[in-house]
Amino acid sequence: MKYESIGSISLPKIGFGTWKIGGGSNANHSLDLQSLAALRSALELGYIHIDTAETYGAGHTEELVGQAIRGSGIKRETFFITSKVKPEHLQYDAVLKSCEGSLRRLGLEYLDLYLIHWPSSGMNLAESFRALNKLVRDGKVLHLGVSNFNLKLLKQSQELAETPLLTDQVPYSIFDRTYAKNGVLEYCQNNNILLTAYSPVGQGHFPVNKTLMSMAEKHKVTPYQIALAWLVIQPRVIAIPMSFDPQHQKENFDAAEIELNSDEIEQLDPMG
């Protein structure tokens, strides 16, 4: 696995997403066996950055992540656990309460990274960051970040955070360049902020074209792996694909090792 380092923090280029594990917007207990099996195989493969959120499965996903971590026998310190506070909970007391809830469901004493999941129209960002900064001071959270924030909001957040803002988690893939076009990617790269690419394999619905196919054949990998390799070859970019399928999980994990040459990158760059 290749890593992206910022100061003393080193994060794997490929982490594991958990949206749909344990349910979507609501808990789906009928998926528990399948969800726990997916989490177990991801941890066995060596994924250590796990991305979750209080909204996933209405909190149930965090419970399953916690269960899988405890069951793995792997030390807490090995993992890098990200969770997120939802836009309806951005008032001072609500942020503190949300974090407590995530910690309780995960069974953890601290989160490695805590993000504002989405901006909300009526939010008071200064108030939210007062609470987030307190969580860091109290040792409940090690690092802060945001998600789905445009450049203006990202810069405001940087000003309000008492510690360096670690990431903006946004949709980014070979076929979705919204956050490259709106300036967030370049800003992150020039300001030591990670861009965490979510939906990095297009939620499993890539329009696989001839270029991706032939490059995949040449490297003896899949087009999805080429798409991931193209993402994480970029400085300051990490990705968090989700998969229930152990084979896909392994392919995604291994994609960071694929060496694309400059000709190949030039062919992939204009694809978005």
Ligand SMILES: NC(=O)c1ccc[n+]([C@@H]2O[C@H](COP(=O)([O-])OP(=O)(O)OC[C@H]3O[C@@H](n4cnc5c(N)ncnc54)[C@H](OP(=O)(O)O)[C@@H]3O)[C@@H](O)[C@H]2O)c1
């Ligand atoms: N911050 C936010 O607002 C936000 C929004 C969306 C997502 N996220 C985070 O980002 C994570 C990833 O995004 P996502 O789940 O939306 O989309 P994604 O990772 O791009 O796609 C997941 C889908 O792609 C399939 N897939 C994964 N790897 C594959 C492979 N190698 N070959 C073929 N199919 C593959 C999976 O099916 P199988 O299970 O069959 O492999 C699954 O249906 C989420 O789980 C979540 O943690 C954050």
